[in-house]
Amino acid sequence: MNVLIVHAHPEAGSFTTAMRDAAADTLTAAGHQVLISDLYEMKFNPVASANDFLSRANEDYLVYALEQRHADANGLLAPDIKVELDKVVWADLIIFNFPIYWFSMPAVMKGWIDRVFVSGRCYGGMRFYDRGGMKGKKALVALTLGGQPHMFDVDGVHGPLSEMLRHLLRGTLGYLGFEVLHPFVGWHVPYISQDARTALLDTYRARLRTLDSQKAMVFPSLDDFDDLLRPKASDAA
Amino acid sequence: MNVLIVHAHPEAGSFTTAMRDAAADTLTAAGHQVLISDLYEMKFNPVASANDFLSRANEDYLVYALEQRHADANGLLAPDIKVELDKVVWADLIIFNFPIYWFSMPAVMKGWIDRVFVSGRCYGGMRFYDRGGMKGKKALVALTLGGQPHMFDVDGVHGPLSEMLRHLLRGTLGYLGFEVLHPFVGWHVPYISQDARTALLDTYRARLRTLDSQKAMVFPSLDDFDDLLRPKASDAA
Numbered sequence: 001m002n003v004l005i006v007h008a009h010p011e012a013g014s015f016t017t018a019m020r021d022a023a024a025d026t027l028t029a030a031g032h033q034v035l036i037s038d039l040y041e042m043k044f045n046p047v048a049s050a051n052d053f054l055s056r057a058n059e060d061y062l063v064y065a066l067e068q069r070h071a072d073a074n075g076l077l078a079p080d081i082k083v084e085l086d087k088v089v090w091a092d093l094i095i096f097n098f099p100i101y102w103f104s105m106p107a108v109m110k111g112w113i114d115r116v117f118v119s120g121r122c123y124g125g126m127r128f129y130d131r132g133g134m135k136g137k138k139a140l141v142a143l144t145l146g147g148q149p150h151m152f153d154v155d156g157v158h159g160p161l162s163e164m165l166r167h168l169l170r171g172t173l174g175y176l177g178f179e180v181l182h183p184f185v186g187w188h189v190p191y192i193s194q195d196a197r198t199a200l201l202d203t204y205r206a207r208l209r210t211l212d213s214q215k216a217m218v219f220p221s222l223d224d225f226d227d228l229l230r231p232k233a234s235d236a237a
Numbered sequence: 238m239n240v241l242i243v244h245a246h247p248e249a250g251s252f253t254t255a256m257r258d259a260a261a262d263t264l265t266a267a268g269h270q271v272l273i274s275d276l277y278e279m280k281f282n283p284v285a286s287a288n289d290f291l292s293r294a295n296e297d298y299l300v301y302a303l304e305q306r307h308a309d310a311n312g313l314l315a316p317d318i319k320v321e322l323d324k325v326v327w328a329d330l331i332i333f334n335f336p337i338y339w340f341s342m343p344a345v346m347k348g349w350i351d352r353v354f355v356s357g358r359c360y361g362g363m364r365f366y367d368r369g370g371m372k373g374k375k376a377l378v379a380l381t382l383g384g385q386p387h388m389f390d391v392d393g394v395h396g397p398l399s400e401m402l403r404h405l406l407r408g409t410l411g412y413l414g415f416e417v418l419h420p421f422v423g424w425h426v427p428y429i430s431q432d433a434r435t436a437l438l439d440t441y442r443a444r445l446r447t448l449d450s451q452k453a454m455v456f457p458s459l460d461d462f463d464d465l466l467r468p469k470a471s472d473a474a
């Protein structure tokens with residue numbers, strides 16, 4: 001497989017960074033090709049703007065998604081976007097590796113998603129969920145957080161982590177058509193012992209060696225909706 | 238009331254920008270004080286990093302939340318953060334006004350949240366949800382999107398919008414202690430007529446005139462959890 005690891009952490013010595021390296025080493029040793037986009041190191045610009053297009057279909061009024069389509073089709077995407085989009089096209093698996101900030105990604109990674117998953121190439125019209133442009137590729141979210149598992153039980157104080165991350169797992173990666181693997185979660189990382197951290201990395205490495213046999217998350221199929229995206233079942237009722 | 242509108246849209250002529258102005262005009266006419274943080278116009282930096290602190294408690298290893306506490310307590314926050322944090326402290330109501338990007342905020346607004354809601358002052362330890370540091374303040378999310386309401390029905394293709402936005406409504410604003418009003422949603426904005434847009438702005442203005450009588454969203458109370466954040470009910474069972 002071709003594997004892209006998109007990594008964002010402001011501390012180069014962090015455990016999250018050790019997860020990035022464990023993934024790169026493990027996947028390389030298993031014979032895969034690995035590229036890393038280290039967004040802090042790259043000083044990646046996360047702000048979607050008119051500057052993302054070398055020229056525009058409409059210079060007077062910016063509709064970002066329409067300009068993404070126009071620019072991608074005509075070779076007019078800003079170079080920093082084009083480089084990342086080429087990696088996305090190349091990749092069979094994308095790993096998003098980050099510490100949870102506000103039950104989501106750090107802004108620099110959110111901006112990578114805003115700018116790189118361009119309309120047209122990656123999704124658009126009725127091309128989403130199981131018809132999304134990333135169909136055939138896998139995605140894995142690998143994250144760290146301070147909380148403990150019981151806080152994310154169904155009756156826990158926050159409810160299920162997968163529900164907090166629904167905008168990413170379903171609304172972004174599922175929407176794009178990825179086969180979304182269940183997240184790898186580094187629980188309670190700032191508070192655990194060095195031995196526990198070592199064990200957590202071992203668990204992550206074992207997980208990475210068996211990606212092929214893991215079931216993906218289940219999202220809607222557009223087969224169950226009509227051309228106006230109304231549920232077919234209730235439409236017939 | 239003191240009202241802060243945090244606005245992010247890359248097109249100054251957008252409908253989302255018209256919503257910003259409708260809110261500012263309506264609330265000012267009702268006798269409220271209004272400040273606007275226009276994140277694109279300000280070229281706000283959304284990337285949390287070591288540069289956010291004039292000096293650090295630990296110069297060798299960055300734990301962002303701990304440095305936020307240290308810097309806030311010692312007057313060491315970067316000036317662009319301090320200006321925004323002062324607005325947050327001043328505000329009785331914060332309106333987050335943005336177009337949906339990937340079922341969340343544009344990265345520049347995510348970064349405003351990452352950097353401005355500092356640990357210690359705004360939340361920390363057992364100070365979250367109904368004990369959060371923003372208790373006594375209201376928050377309103379006002380957003381635009383291309384989708385239509387039926388796509389977000391319980392049996393719709395995406396499921397409820399409030400679930401897609403759970404990381405923001407509950408995980409961020411509820412967690413911080415805000416009284417979170419139900420979002421104002423500008424549905425299908427890129428595709429509707431000028432008359433429909435005018436009507437939508439009128440609906441928004443009417444909503445803004447009756448904020449005092451609106452029920453807030455319901456989130457957990459820490460009274461229902463023990464000191465280890467285990468549910469008290471199941472603990473007693």
